[in-house]
Amino acid sequence: MKKILVTGGAGYIGSHTCVELLDSGYEVVIVDDLSNSELEPMKRIKALTGKSLSFHQVNILDKDALNAVFEKEGNIDAVIHFAALKAVGESVEQPLRYYHNNITGSLTLFEVMQDHAVSKIVFSSSATVYGDPETIPLTEKAPIQATNPYGQTKAMMEQILMDTGETYDWDVIILRYFNPVGAHPSGEIGEDPNYPNNLLPFVSQVAVGLREHVTIFGDDYDTPDGTGVRDYIHVVDLAKAHVKSLEKFATTDQETLVYNIGTGVGYSVKEMVETFREVSGKEIKTVTGPRRSGDIATCIADSSLANTDLKWTAEYDLKAMIESAWNWQSKYPNGYKG
Ligand code: UFG
Numbered sequence: 001m002k003k004i005l006v007t008g009g010a011g012y013i014g015s016h017t018c019v020e021l022l023d024s025g026y027e028v029v030i031v032d033d034l035s036n037s038e039l040e041p042m043k044r045i046k047a048l049t050g051k052s053l054s055f056h057q058v059n060i061l062d063k064d065a066l067n068a069v070f071e072k073e074g075n076i077d078a079v080i081h082f083a084a085l086k087a088v089g090e091s092v093e094q095p096l097r098y099y100h101n102n103i104t105g106s107l108t109l110f111e112v113m114q115d116h117a118v119s120k121i122v123f124s125s126s127a128t129v130y131g132d133p134e135t136i137p138l139t140e141k142a143p144i145q146a147t148n149p150y151g152q153t154k155a156m157m158e159q160i161l162m163d164t165g166e167t168y169d170w171d172v173i174i175l176r177y178f179n180p181v182g183a184h185p186s187g188e189i190g191e192d193p194n195y196p197n198n199l200l201p202f203v204s205q206v207a208v209g210l211r212e213h214v215t216i217f218g219d220d221y222d223t224p225d226g227t228g229v230r231d232y233i234h235v236v237d238l239a240k241a242h243v244k245s246l247e248k249f250a251t252t253d254q255e256t257l258v259y260n261i262g263t264g265v266g267y268s269v270k271e272m273v274e275t276f277r278e279v280s281g282k283e284i285k286t287v288t289g290p291r292r293s294g295d296i297a298t299c300i301a302d303s304s305l306a307n308t309d310l311k312w313t314a315e316y317d318l319k320a321m322i323e324s325a326w327n328w329q330s331k332y333p334n335g336y337k338g
Contacts, residue, residue: 001025001026002026002077002078002246003027003076004026004027004028004078004246005029005030005073005076005078005080006018006029006031006079006080006082007080007081007109008031008082008084008124009028009030009055009082010030010032010034010037010038010039010041011032011037011082011083012037012190012235013082013177013238013239014037014080015044015189016184016189016235016236016238016239017080017238017242018030018045019045019184019189019239020239020242020243021242021243022045022049022051023049026246027054028051028054029053029054029069030042030053030054032056032057032058033057033058033059033083034057036085036086038335038336039055040336041189044188045189047188048188048189054073056069059105060083060105060108061104061105063108063111063112066108067112070112070115070116070118071116076118077120078118078120078121078122078249079109079118079122080124080242081106081121081122081124083105083109084101084102084105084153084154085101085102086197087150087197088128088151088197088294089197091148091150091151091153092149092294098149098150098153099149099152102150102153103153103156107160110160114164114168119168119169119170119171120171120246121170121171121173122173122175122242122246123157123158123161123172123173123175124175124177125158125174125175125258126151126177127176127178127179127231127260127262127299128146128150128151128154129151129154129158129176130142130143130145130146130299131143131146131147131151132147133296133299136266136298136299136300137231137301137302138299138301138302139260139302140176144158147294158258161256162255162256166255166256169255171249171254171255172255172256172257173245173248173257173258174256174258174259175238175241175261176258176261177233177238177261177262178230178231178233178261178263178299178300179198179199179231179232179233179262180235181198181233181234181321182200182234182235182236182320182322182324182325183325183327183328183329184328185236185324185327187324187327187328188328189328190324190329190332191235191325192335199214199230199269199272200232200272200276200322200325202214202215203276204325204326204329205329206282207276207280207284207326210333213285214273214285214286215287215288215289216269216270216286217269217290218288218289218290218291218292218295219270219288221291221297221298222297223268223297223298224268225270225271227270228268228269228295228297228298229266229267229268229297229298229300230298230300231262231263231265231299232263232267232318233261233262233263233314233321234314234320234321236316236324237261237314237315237316238261240312241259241261241306241312244306244310244311245259245310247310248309248310257309259306259309260303260305260306261303262301262303263301263303264301264302264304265318266298266299267318270286272318272322273286275318275322276322276326279319279322279323280326
């Protein structure tokens with residue numbers, strides 16, 4: 001059985017990916033410092049899959065501790081690297097913290113991998129590396145022009161991995177996620193909504209009565225209804241793209257492969273809120289505010305390369321995404337805290 005080390009495996013995308021890995025017969029080793037996550041999803045992943053996993057509470061900046069994990073676990077076939085700070089606004093306020101955590105943390109991980117002859121990695125990147133797109137939909141060939149420190153760290157980590165892959169003959173797959181939403185259909189794992197940064201967790205919290213209204217960040221964009229348009233992708237579809245990436249390693253000898261992971265369909269903020277109203281039957285008050293600094297009008301993926309090359313396609317439509325988000329939020333209004 002192949003053993004996969006998952007950094008950030010307790011987090012939102014990481015936890016869903018661990019479920020898919022275990023269901024696909026992989027052995028899972030999680031490394032997570034729990035700085036922005038809880039221990040509870042570990043129990044739920046085990047309950048959902050009926051499988052065991054190995055968990056290490058380690059910060060990837062701690063090289064000795066990371067080395068000890070690789071030594072203790074032995075025979076790691078590949079790494080999936082999620083662990084990173086991820087809030088765009090916070091990255092503008094605390095650039096040094098973001099660069100240190102994301103870049104130095106990743107470099108430390110890559111050095112430990114090299115020391116232990118682990119040479120396969122799936123890297124969690126983001127559509128944010130494209131900045132303000134010149135053409136829509138975005139293909140992987142679009143220019144890299146991140147506009148905030150968080151996005152810069154993702155772009156830099158991609159470059160570090162491309163250079164590493166080339167020189168040391170690593171197999172690298174970079175997945176550029178568009179806007180992940182939704183939760184596991186069981187409603188047992190999802191995005192812990194205690195510290196929301198993104199649209200859907202805000203809408204969910206309004207629907208469940210934890211917040212009074214959703215602020216629409218600008219309705220004067222050059223889009224059909226004036227609000228921002230994004231390519232929302234179900235987190236379970238996204239998780240499955242990681243399993244497909246591991247399968248791809250067996251059939252390729254290219255050092256670095258890059259894929260956009262989205263649906264190719266865009267929805268506006270107003271459409272998201274309206275669909276949430278329909279699904280939940282809740283009122284969901286909105287207030288229109290000014291644009292949020294750094295936001296762009298439209299971001300939509302061309303994921304045809306992932307469709308053909310990884311044999312991956314998104315299966316969940318918008319309604320299913322929102323139904324799963326609502327199922328999780330209404331079951332656990334305060335996330336893993338109950
Ligand atoms: N929005 C609101 N009100 C809110 C929150 C968001 O109107 O309370 C709007 C935004 O202006 C935008 C849309 O909803 O038009 C989506 O915003 P999100 O914050 O959910 O997502 P972003 O597209 O800004 O960013 C997300 C991730 C980033 C990632 C990027 C990739 O948060 O980490 O997608 O495209 F880099």
